[in-house]
Amino acid sequence: MTRSSVQGEDTRQGAPDAPERAEADGKTESEEPDGGAEAGRRRPRRGRRVLRWTAVTLAVLIAGTAGAGYLYYEHLNDNIKKDALNLGDNKVAAPTPNAAGQTPLNILVIGSDARDSEANQQLGGARETFGSTPLADVQMLVHLSADRSNMSVVSMPRDTLVKIPKCTDPDDGKVYPASEGRVMTNRSLGHGGPGCTVATWQELTGIHIDHFVMVDFAGVVSMADAVGGVPVCVDANIHSRDREGHGSGLKLEKGTHPVKGEQALQWLRTRYGFEDGSDLARAKAQHMYLNSMVRTLRENATLSSPNKLRRLAEEATRALTVDPGLDTVKKLYDLSDELRKVKPERITMTTMPNRYVGARVEPTEDAEQLFRLVREDIALDGKDAKKKAADEEAADVSDDPAAADDEIAVQVRNGTRTDRLGAARGRANTVTGLLVEQGFAKAVADPSVLPSEDRTVVRYPSADLEGDAQRVAKSLGIPASSVQRSTDVSGVTLTVGADWREGTTYEAPASDDRTPESAEALNGADESACMHVNPAFTWS
Missing domain, CATH: 3.30.70.2390 (Alpha-Beta Plaits)
Structure with missing residues (x-):
């Protein structure tokens, strides 16, 4: 089984004097105990943990990176790492096909905060974290509608408190018992592999997951560099570095600029310098990057060059760990072919609505509403209302x-x-x-x-x-x-x-199919977005 090793958890605090784990300075935050804030600890700012590096993975899939299947096919297949899909006992049934025989497709994209290679350690992490227990620090569910007209993306904060189910490692048969109480969802990766993260999602949401894709630090940099640059925007000069050395190191001039490679990773990980310095601001930057990446690849700027295509295919296959259903270039290409049918304006990205429990968070009632919309294949952009009425008629x-x-x-x-x-x-x-x-x-x-x-x-x-x-x-x-x-x-x-549950007359419940405002939906076609720079992190 493929493993990735990571350091302990960083906090959700946005205070400028709180060290940011694994950013360019290589410093880490101290690990907090689960369950609640320590006495005297300041309450963390309301932030949203969204995928730091999974943006690249998702965009590569959408663009059909694996379309280079005719290039040394077996070599690329050998690059791909595999792991079991679901290590839990609760196997959620697949959704019922629609009238046309189509079914939705759900893919869990996992970002591993890996410290299991020299490249990963250099990009973010202290020496003492090498070889530690893997954490699924970033998790994002990609839902492709049954008719392939729209895509919904739901990210879960890494410090969400959940019950991790019993998981069995298929390699050595080791059984990881179900958590006695609620623990942070990122720990699921250390309970046998990504298949336990899948099982945890299914237990929480009731959503059947068809596949998973996992990527690490080095994978983000290599794929972002291979793409050739993704345009991002800041409304002032920015340097993400404070007097104590905290920050990602991102340095850009005001305006729109293409970022790639390690600079792309800096953008995805920047907290100090964007807006109020919270994880919410960082999440907005990540969403903007993902949207821009999707638009860039759909314009075929990368795919027009055989050399770039070959390099991107090479880097993508090396960076990914997938379930057996995606373990060949052909399978990845078929998936990407499905994903790229969706236009950017029908892509909606959201974060699971949550509330604080001490220093951690838990899903709210709005989260269950969001999960229901995904289970029932209802588009999060609200554009399915007329289609739904027509289908019912x-x-x-x-x-x-x-x-x-x-x-x-x-x-x-x-x-x-x-x-x-x-x-x-x-x-x-x-x-x-x-x-x-x-x-x-x-x-x-x-x-x-x-x-x-x-x-x-x-x-x-x-x-x-x-x-x-x-x-x-x-x-x-x-x-x-x-x-x-x-x-x-x-x-x-x-x-x-x-x-x-009672009575002899059925009354259909009022259908509220609106995406909760607390999910902070962002449309994939928004080209006007520009990150606001905190004046304390600007330069002239």
Whole structure:
């Protein structure tokens, strides 16, 4: 199994006298205990931890870097490092295909704060951190919609408190027990590898993850250099260095300039000098860089040169660790071909809404709203409203005529259990009785209690039962959008969800499909963005 080693954690404080871990001065911050702030410690500023270097990885995938597959194919395949996809026991089911048979694609991109090579140590880290336990300090979920029209990106702060599930290392069989309480999410990487980070995300979000891609410090620099430069903007001269030597070392003149290689890494890691010096400002800079990278690569500036393409392919394959589903150039190319179908204006980047718990953070109710939108494949840019209405209207009428009510076999299941409440007793029997009263004589209740369903849903396995499923839904007032085709059922199956725990009349919950403001969404086509420089870090 491939491993990357990292130093302990840096804080979320934005105070100018707090050392910034692993920036150009090579100094590190002291590691804080989990769970809360020490006595007398200042409360950290409200910041957002977004991927420091994953921007390059994502952009490379979008641009189709692996399109150089015809160049020494086997050599490039040998460059790619592999690891298991999911080391946990909770295997979230893949989403149900849409009417066209398409399914969404979810990729977890992980930034390893690696100290396992001389190159990584030189780019950021103290000598004593070499060979330490790996940390997934940056994590970003990339969601590609089923119809490939839009992309949503959700990043999770590295100090988010979560429960890490039991993970088993496939190489040596070592079992890492589930965390007794909540710990920082970045520790998941040290519980057997990136597959445990995947398992942790699935436990928290309920989102099925198809693939992961992991990259380290050296990978960012090499790929950014191979790309040839990405334009970034500052509204004043900046030098990210204070009197104590803290800062990334980034030095730029006012205006727009291309950055590459180590300077690109400095941009992605700069906190001292941008706005108020918080992680929120650093996150904004990272988002701007990613957007600019995507636009640059879509214009084919890099791909027009065979030599640059070859170099980029070489550096990308060396920098990545992936799951077996992406372990060849061909597989990476196929993925990139899917990703680059999305135009920048349909890319939305967000940060998981969170609140402080001592010195750490936890997901808020808005975070669950964001996760639900991803699970239900709802675009975060809000541009799917008309499409959704059209889909529901089209779903009202099926080409498959329904059988007579008394000939439709229906199985009713109880899926009312939630994270906080047990299953409502007798719901399958109650709803079965309602169907029988309406003439569905072949309706039967399944006595077992199933995993939770947020909303009541009617599923059917094949096109010849679509009309029957829609007829069942209509008889109970269940919207057509809740009728889904699925190979997980053998016949028309109605699962009573957490939205119908009581009563005999179904009332569809009001649908709020807006992206929470606390997610701080940023559109991928925004070319006007320019980072504000803190006057204390400018020069003339």
